[in-house]
Amino acid sequence: MARRTETGTGAGAGVAGRGRRERLRAETTAEIKDTALRLMASGGPDAITLRAIAREMGMTANAIYGYFATRDDLVTTLVDDVYSALADAVEAAWANAPAADPAGRILAWARTFRIWALANPEGFRLVYGDPVPGYRAPEGGPAPDAARRVCTGLAGLAAAAWPFAEPLYRDSAFTWSDFDPGLLDKVRPAFPELPPAGVALALRLWGHLHGLVALEVYGHLGRQTTSPDKLFEEELTRLVTTLGVPRSA
Template identity: 35%
Template sequence: MSQPLTSRRERLRHEAMVEIKRFAMRQLAESGAAGISITAIAKQMGMTGPALYRYFANREALLTALIRDGYADLAETAERVAKRAAALPPAERLQVVAAAVRGWALAEPQRYLLLFGTPVPGYEAPMDTLDTANRTLNVLVAIAAELASDTSRSLLLATIAWTRLHGIISLELVGQFTYLDIDPASLLDGEMNSLVEQAIQPG
């Protein structure tokens, strides 16, 4: 649980950072990661560029904050859905979680592509962002552990589910299914069903 902000200065700083990220998210939605501009955000907020750097040291720091927030939001979505579907059999829960992750991506395509799309030139996300990224994978690991005849295979099965899930979503978001007689939702269902059949096989 996060600690409460203890001073007015801290609260104002937090509010400014939230607003900066809100403008950056708007740029991301309109132009992708390449469109995020510290200078443009400062102008929109009535600040100078150097003043904005008091909150984020550079564009890379702002991108990192957006990536951390994105991974956390996606993970919270997967965790919340998995919890609500806790009474369902694991095979059905897998379908529900996969559909929720796809739904999140379709609702926020540029945000999804920031996390899982083409790397931003000249930018490398810090390794610690993977800690939050792995929370979504851990939801799949927990489901796979219930499905697998050998629970030692749960990480492998979850990783396969993760790969199939993001493969389909990524292709859908860039329009690869547009001219094909393929329904991405049905394709995703089929891939998860195939994985369940694989999971229950011994060995």
């Protein structure tokens, strides 16, 4: 009597097969993105090419095109992933700080930004370092929207500080025309009380935070001080004090 072999048939087997294919595709997609970031970290933005990634992963060039049709599609996905992860982190920090403590919210957002950047240096370099040569972002694509979430968070810092800092900027010459319309589409509905000078303050805050974090991510501060965390914390404290934002006991 012939031995019976159990094989999957019917709708259940089809669903299971699709599930395995989808899981394998998701795993391969994640590996492609991780490989791209590693190549960029070791070889700079020029190193992100689909052929180089395929070689690194032992895939054929044609196979990798089944996941990303062009290098720019991959870069756009990476940029969106990075900005979305950063926005998720700082938004959670902001939400978890008491609304009645504006200084605490500003400090929580800023500290989380630094922690995220140090934990994800390749992602930080991708979105805040040298641009990928020849890369053209899609018009109105997902990456700009994710980036504006971070910018909207910075506007939230300015909005928290504005009731105290406003006297410092009464002579500001900024008008709405000085800012990107896409940014304003996000910022103005979220913070209708914030004037153009307040949006400019958000960018000033960004300069303070980004400058020290970038120096640390790129290894420059490590050559000058053994306490970059202390330097960052004191800069935050002085910044909040200068703006006149009271700190909670």
